[in-house]
Each structure stands twice: as structure tokens, then as C-alpha cells.
Amino acid sequence: MDWIFNTWPWYVSGLMIAFIMVFLILMGKNFGVSANLRTLCTMCGADKNCEFFRFNWKDQRWNLLFLAGAVMGGFIAYHFLTPDPAVHIDPQVVTDLQQMGFESAGNAYAPDRFFGTEAFTNPITLLILAIGGMLVGFGARYAGGCTSGHAISGLSDLQVPSLIAVIGFFIGGLIMVHVIFPLIF
Amino acid sequence: MKRFLVYIITGMVFGITMFKSEAASWFRIYEMFQFKSFHMYGIIGTAVIAGIIMVQIIKRKGVRSFKGEKITFNPKQMSIARYLLGGILFGLGWAITGACPGPMFTLLGAGFLPVIVVILGAIAGTYFYGLLRDKLPH
Numbered sequence: 431m432d433w434i435f436n437t438w439p440w441y442v443s444g445l446m447i448a449f450i451m452v453f454l455i456l457m458g459k460n461f462g463v464s465a466n467l468r469t470l471c472t473m474c475g476a477d478k479n480c481e482f483f484r485f486n487w488k489d490q491r492w493n494l495l496f497l498a499g500a501v502m503g504g505f506i507a508y509h510f511l512t513p514d515p516a517v518h519i520d521p522q523v524v525t526d527l528q529q530m531g532f533e534s535a536g537n538a539y540a541p542d543r544f545f546g547t548e549a550f551t552n553p554i555t556l557l558i559l560a561i562g563g564m565l566v567g568f569g570a571r572y573a574g575g576c577t578s579g580h581a582i583s584g585l586s587d588l589q590v591p592s593l594i595a596v597i598g599f600f601i602g603g604l605i606m607v608h609v610i611f612p613l614i615f
Numbered sequence: 616m617k618r619f620l621v622y623i624i625t626g627m628v629f630g631i632t633m634f635k636s637e638a639a640s641w642f643r644i645y646e647m648f649q650f651k652s653f654h655m656y657g658i659i660g661t662a663v664i665a666g667i668i669m670v671q672i673i674k675r676k677g678v679r680s681f682k683g684e685k686i687t688f689n690p691k692q693m694s695i696a697r698y699l700l701g702g703i704l705f706g707l708g709w710a711i712t713g714a715c716p717g718p719m720f721t722l723l724g725a726g727f728l729p730v731i732v733v734i735l736g737a738i739a740g741t742y743f744y745g746l747l748r749d750k751l752p753h
Contacts, residue, residue, distance in 0.1 A: 434635075440654050443636030444661020450629050451662075452669045457621070458680040463717040467741040474738075482745035495619060496626035497720055503630020504639070504724025511631065517640045520651040527645070540641045540713065540727050549729035556732055558711060563719075563736020564743070565708025570716060571744040572751065573701025574691060577715040580702075581659055584691065586666025591691040591698050598702015599709060600648075606710035607648040 435513055451582055459492055462579030464570035466490070466497045508539075515539040530615040558614075565602075573598065630721040639721045641713025648710055696752040708740075 451461040468483065469490040476483040508515065516537050527535035534542040542548060549555045570576040573595045575584060581599065584592025633639045638658055647655035672678065673686055680686055709715050712733045714722060719737065722730040744751075 438632065438636040440636065440657030441661050443632055443638060443658045444663075445665055446628065446632040447658070447662040448665035448669060450625060450632075451666055452673070453625060455670075455673065455686060456678075456681050458682060458684055458686075463715075463720075464737075464741075467716060467737055468745075470738050471742045471745065476742050476745060480742075480745045482748050483742075492618075492622045495622035496629070499623040499626020499628075500630035500633070500717055500720045501626075501724035502623070503627040503632075504634050504721035505726070506627065506724075507631045507634035507721075508725035511635060517637050517642045519642045519646045520649075523642075523646050523649055523651045526649075527642070535642060538642075539637075539725070540722065544641060544713075545722070545727040545729050547728070549732075555729070559729060559732040560736040560739075562708045562712035563733035564740035565704050566712060566714070566716065566719075566733070567708075567737030567740025567742075568744045569701050569703070569705025569708060569740070570737075571701070571741050573698050573705055576705060576717075577659075577709075578717055580698075582662050582666060585663045586670045587688050588667065589691050591693060594695060594698035595702040595705075598699045599706040601699075602703035602706020602708075603644075603648045603710035604706075605703070606707045607645060610707075610711075 434511060437518070447582060448586070451578075451586065454496075457492075460579075461583045462493075462575055463497065463500070464567070464576035464579060466493050467567050468571060469494060512539075530611070532615075569602070629717065630724060633718050633721045634725060639714065639718035639725075644710060644713040694753055700752070708737075 454461045469487045472483040472485065472487045517539055519536065524536035532541045532543055544555060544559065549559065573580065575595065577599070580592040580595040585596065636658055637643045638655065643655055646652045674688070678686065714730065714733060716737065719730055719734050723734065
């Protein structure tokens, strides 16, 4: 049973993701998580003053259920399937991150600085998380999809627009990590 | 009711996969953008290769959905500005929060509560896009 409690290898994860995408296609749906963010806006009443949110959100109920499942999956995985949540990233990266103030690198699943309870009492951290989230939400809708919709579903269907979006994801990520991180950490 | 459960279980399998393969870990995303590990590239690469093969089979064999309906793939409208600019903004957010939309919710379930701020930000960002959509190059 060790295999299930340890880090799942990349090929297992990759195959599972592809199967999930194909299963949803065979259910007559499509794999795209960020569409839920739009649905949540509509459910909160964003359709009252904005055309973009006027659609029949009930057609997306299945996707909200999928999202609820993803939350439950996180609960199950963390509490029952992960005796040691430490993520063993490259030792050089651990050293670099610790020097940048991410002391929990190498010993935790996510940095305490961002995702531990201490984050709630640090206004700068809260601002970083909020702005980061906004960029993800804004960018995903502007690009018409996120990692699931473009990198997985779109590339699987050999869509050029998805390739452009994925190149964009990496340009943005590389700018953040190599240009902006050294300025703020 | 049965269909209801199918989507929840599919989502659960997705969440468990994201968490257990550490694709939901901020550290893995950082390491990926530093090109210091093959792990994340392996996950995305395997998913895409397996996905291409299965989508091609569905298309060429005319595989039908479980309900017997024809499966259609909608080609996305071509544009560069929209996908590149939107993609870059998404990438900036993905790298700093270490979470794309799926893993955000998986982290919430795992109890990393500050991710609530990221999720609320993402919902707000989606709303701002809706407001600004007509003024952006598409």
C-alpha cells in the first residue's frame, strides 16, 4: 500500500488526468475548471449588471459538483492518504527558498508563510494572495481557459490557440519567478 | 441522483490525483519554473500525449458519448492577443500563488485555509474580466 501513501509518480498523475478528461468528454461534458469561477460570479448576481455573466448557469451544475469533489479529494488525500506531507523538491531549490524566507521548503506541502495560519495576520501576504488569485481568475477568463481547459483539453485536441495560451502561462510564470520574486523576496 | 454522484466522484479522483502527485504544491510549481525537476513537465506531458491519442481515437472512430450522442469538439477562435495576454496574466498569478483553479479548491479541502483569499481573488478577477471584456483586445 506504500505506493498510494507516497508521492504519485508523474506518469500515474498524467494518465489519471487524461482519463478524467476523456471520461468527461464521454459524459458529453468538457474538462475545464476555471469555468466554475464564472458560474460562481453569476450565482452571486454578477449577471445583473454584466452581460458576460448572463448564461444559464444550471448547465454548469455538473462542473460545480466536480469542483466540490475536488475539495473533498483534497480533504481525503491530506487526512487519509498522506502520512508525510513534506514535498521533496530539488535540494538546491530548497536552499534557495530558505534563503528567500521560505523556511518550510523541503518540510511542508505548501509554504507556511503563504498557507499557514500566520498568513492571516500578515497584510502583505494577504495582498499577495489576493492579487495572485485575481491574476489567475482574470487571466483564465481572458485566455478562455486555465491549465485544464487549455494545457490539457486544448492541447489534446491540437488547438493552436491553446498552445499560445500555454506559452503565455509559461512566459508569465517565468517573469514572476525570475524577475518579480527577486524584487519582493 | 446517480449522475450527481458520478461528477462528485470524478472531481474527488481529480482532487486526490492533484494532491498526491503534488501538482497542488506551491513548491512544485516554483521548482517547475526554475526548471529544476522533470516532475511537473512529466505530469503535463503524459496527460497531453495520452490525451492526444484518446481524442484522436474518439474523432477517427466516431466514438459516441455514453448517452449515444455524437461528440463534437469546438475549435477555439483564432487570436493571438487574447491567448497570449490572458495566458501571461494567468501565469503570473499561477507562479505566485502556486495554484491553478483546480488545485486551489483541493488545497481548501486539505485545510490550507489562506487559499480562501486566493479563491476569492480569482472570483473577483473573473468578475473584473467580465466588466472590462469589451475594452480588451481579443
